[in-house]
Amino acid sequence: MIDLQRxxxxxxxxxLLAAQLESLLATERDCIANAAQFAALLFNEMPGLNWxxxxxxxxxxxxxxxxxxxxxxxxxxFDRGICGAAATTRQTQRVAxxxxxxxxxxxxxxxxxxxxxxxxxxxxxxxxLDLDSPQLARFSAEDQRGVExxxxxxxxxxxx
Ligand code: SME
Numbered sequence: 001m002i003d004l005q006r007x008x009x010x011x012x013x014x015x016l017l018a019a020q021l022e023s024l025l026a027t028e029r030d031c032i033a034n035a036a037q038f039a040a041l042l043f044n045e046m047p048g049l050n051w052x053x054x055x056x057x058x059x060x061x062x063x064x065x066x067x068x069x070x071x072x073x074x075x076x077x078f079d080r081g082i083c084g085a086a087a088t089t090r091q092t093q094r095v096a097x098x099x100x101x102x103x104x105x106x107x108x109x110x111x112x113x114x115x116x117x118x119x120x121x122x123x124x125x126x127x128x129l130d131l132d133s134p135q136l137a138r139f140s141a142e143d144q145r146g147v148e149x150x151x152x153x154x155x156x157x158x159x160x
Pocket of ligand 1: 051072073076080081082083084103104105106107108111114130132
């Protein structure tokens with residue numbers, strides 16, 4: 001993997017990550033395998049994360065899927081937390097300070113900011129991708145656009 005902090009390819013970091021993800025998922029469509037690869041790519045290539053992973057929609061609850069980081073909450077109700085807000089609204093939640101959000105679920109008290117992108121295919125909510133950081137306001141609007149584009153690649157190349 002190319003170190004994004006020393007990216008001298010001429011591509012933006014997200015263009016490079018997109019190319020890496022395309023090639024990583026090119027030969028497999030299994031949901032668990034591809035989600036595991038995607039979580040590992042993000043956790044290792046995006047600086048400043050302490051958690052990167054998936055929750056999948058199981059009967060109106062979010063169930064923990066493949067992730068990198070410390071052990072996490074296993075089930076999250078749709079009406080709880082930032083992940084639940086992403087699932088309910090089907091809108092990306094970009095939160096600069098999670099402690100300022102009523103209902104935030106503190107799986108890891110070290111997390112200070114969070115980006116949660118819903119996974120939606122053919123009108124169905126498949127789950128969410130959750131990224132956490134110990135840095136306040138770690139995720140910019142550019143990060144949001146970049147990660148949403150990566151999620152679109154994952155959904156195109158994966159059967160979940
Ligand atoms: N903080 C999240 C819960 C999931 S963990 O951070 C891995 C939330 O409030 O939805």
